[in-house]
Amino acid sequence: MVRSDIAWSSADRIVVRGLDLPSEVLGHMDLAAFSFLQLTGRCPTEEQARVYNALLITLVEHGITPSALAARLTYAGAPESPQAAVAAGLCGLGSVFVGSTEGVAVMLAGELDGAADDLDLGAAAGRIVAAHWAAGTPVPGVGHPFHKPIDPRTPRLFEIARECGLHGRYVALMELVGAEAERVSGRRLPVNATGAIGALSGELGLPVKAVRGLGVMARAIGLVGHILEESERPMAGGIWRRADLEASAHLAEQEQDREKR
Amino acid sequence: MVRSDIAWSSADRIVVRGLDLPSEVLGHMDLAAFSFLQLTGRCPTEEQARVYNALLITLVEHGITPSALAARLTYAGAPESPQAAVAAGLCGLGSVFVGSTEGVAVMLAGELDGAADDLDLGAAAGRIVAAHWAAGTPVPGVGHPFHKPIDPRTPRLFEIARECGLHGRYVALMELVGAEAERVSGRRLPVNATGAIGALSGELGLPVKAVRGLGVMARAIGLVGHILEESERPMAGGIWRRADLEASAHLAEQEQDREKR
């Protein structure tokens, strides 16, 4: 009933996913490759590891996000628990932000997982865009409110994938979805980093369920960096005081008006 | 090994701390009284319940705190998980904010727990203030950066305690500590809400370890209110965008300077 295939250890051994940690992993694998092993039970090829490293790095640091702010504000109240500050930051990686990569992975897997070799990708892109158009929901993975005309991460991620021979049907379908979304909407909607990451997850054979986890573990790294900076040059106190004053200014004014009368 | 004295149930019964939940608790106790039972195994007297209700209410809502902001920012990213937003808000209730009540409780318990009936409270207050003075650390529970000249919650909490016959040695010692701190520092340092809550926890016979928990459970109520308001009139997005722009403005400027040259 209580069973895990991930790791076991004895007095003199530590084995993770079938590899002896000291002799077969340490010094032989990089962190991302080991995380690939931890998640899938497979060692990535050198090419897969290169693409996977790039994919994860893309997810580490996105500036002063709501998640980074939540972590920094938490640290301000409990500096003795930096792990809880990172945890607070991770709690917000849901449907709106990092979770959106999962939406792309699900969308692409819906057409490609188990598909015949001669699947018409153009037709698949058409089906995807039409379904979103009919439902009135935005196509995930295309367009960006800020990075225009294109998200500079996407061409680079796809270039690395091409160099590594991992520029297959998931990338092709994602690009076709972007083109079709542009055609239907009449707007510029190039593939964004979320779309690129969702597509590369498919190329790497990662289970759809793992995709949100990629963002969670990468962002944990980013958040540790933010907490460290917050410990040296804090911004939480300033943000707090400003928000607190501003938020209740209208109530304080109402009270003054009442007292005057 | 795995043993808990809190609750048990069978097909037709639910018993918490020895009371039958449906017939002996529901409709007979208020939420705070039940929480007193949950924490201590004892039903509070009516007087204890009144003081305890006031104490907990004091901890529920403190405006747009770092904790409320962390919860709201988390909700913005994962609105499908309001429980995680509350959790993120609680993570910051550490040594700096809500945890400070624990410091007061420890300070008072150090003199009063197991003390003789004729303990000289004035001398005890002197020892406490002198020890903090010598260590160069502020005396907890006195003074307030914002509520001046006095924290309006303290006299009211102590008034309720007096009405309930719970204005004993913990309250008296806390007040003497405030007076002594004023004498030694030459500054106005009246007992603040933190000091009042720490003192009343002692009057209620709550274990020192439970005191931080009072703030955690009360603030959970406050945070649910903040999340609900955030779902109707959000502030997280505005705070985020402003902070993100402002935080990196100097880096963007440096880059422009570099490009000009």
Place this chain on the structure above:
Amino acid sequence: MVRSDIAWSSADRIVVRGLDLPSEVLGHMDLAAFSFLQLTGRCPTEEQARVYNALLITLVEHGITPSALAARLTYAGAPESPQAAVAAGLCGLGSVFVGSTEGVAVMLAGELDGAADDLDLGAAAGRIVAAHWAAGTPVPGVGHPFHKPIDPRTPRLFEIARECGLHGRYVALMELVGAEAERVSGRRLPVNATGAIGALSGELGLPVKAVRGLGVMARAIGLVGHILEESERPMAGGIWRRADLEASAHLAEQEQDREKR
């Protein structure tokens, strides 16, 4: 942009939802009534407060739940951060456990919010059960895997509601849903505590979005109790060691077999 209607304070005042905290709240309201005010901006009537207290108390303590275990295991690793242990426990109050009350509230609100006075409740119950039957999803709020033949909390909660004049259409519809579900399925499916709480939330006029929050804040109280007990008589270590050994026993065996050959 950054605006909250919950609270404001000045040097000598603290106002929550329009009430002066020291003079109008402390000593006059109980914790649950104050939470009702915090969430809705309205003071509950005495009857509403009684029902609401019973509803919240029902949610506080459910034994050694996954949530209580998560909190206790977290405390074992970071006893200096009890607030983070409570937070960890709250993170699991999602779709499977406490979040299910929200499902009931949504289900009832779908028929009753804005409904005409002469709505046929029996027909509404029929629609609800038929829709779930057609979708192959269980009707929320009825039946219980353990409390049989009935959940002992439900009759008591409804009795209190009746005494308080809050036994209206939400309760009636919930009971009809239970009866209809029994008729359609041929199984005993009486209204459980989740169903009762969802119905009473409707009677109290609480917004559907607030309902999961009730469980979150009530359970925070329960979790503080569990952490306190864990600090005195720990179970986390035992559960951990047993699970760790058991989980990897098959891997250790495989290794021994390999070495023998």
Place this chain on the structure above:
Amino acid sequence: MVRSDIAWSSADRIVVRGLDLPSEVLGHMDLAAFSFLQLTGRCPTEEQARVYNALLITLVEHGITPSALAARLTYAGAPESPQAAVAAGLCGLGSVFVGSTEGVAVMLAGELDGAADDLDLGAAAGRIVAAHWAAGTPVPGVGHPFHKPIDPRTPRLFEIARECGLHGRYVALMELVGAEAERVSGRRLPVNATGAIGALSGELGLPVKAVRGLGVMARAIGLVGHILEESERPMAGGIWRRADLEASAHLAEQEQDREKR
């Protein structure tokens, strides 16, 4: 006031720690190296990156820990929020488990940071052990309850460090501390993985404050793996039911005894 030196972006650029993410980072750095940059603002040398990768990998996966259990139990209640399950798992990485690496780093930094080139390391080890002996606290980083006679990770980590020319005074002092602790206590107390990681953090020039963060970010990777396995082959339900039954068995028995009388 609100200022961060970590990252900035414009419509066509994304810059982290002064490097252009698409052209200078992606495809050129591995994840661990990028995390080193994120935390310290410096790119690691190839040797530093190799040691740092090994150090982080060592922290990823430690079997069915309390942290992994908390994550899995949280996932069981809120499978729609895997990020919150990881967060719950991180909340317990405090003083007892992963936080202990920080203790080693602080201990070594106390002797080595800013020390003269000719510091007598043997004397420093003597001071460290004597101070712990006098305080009655265990020396961190030595001995292991389970891995005996030696922790198999330590010799391998130190071997990699030696190959990379990073086997300097921090490693030497840690080894001397182990030897001295053995001499004073008369027990086998070789350097464990915690001690090795604390020492290597010093060799890498990481700030002491960053050390707990290493464990937090590495363990986030491990927890994603556990959640993924839990989604496929759950253990949380079984652990819960067993613990719940066992924990309250004595209360149920007491009740039966009472009813018999």
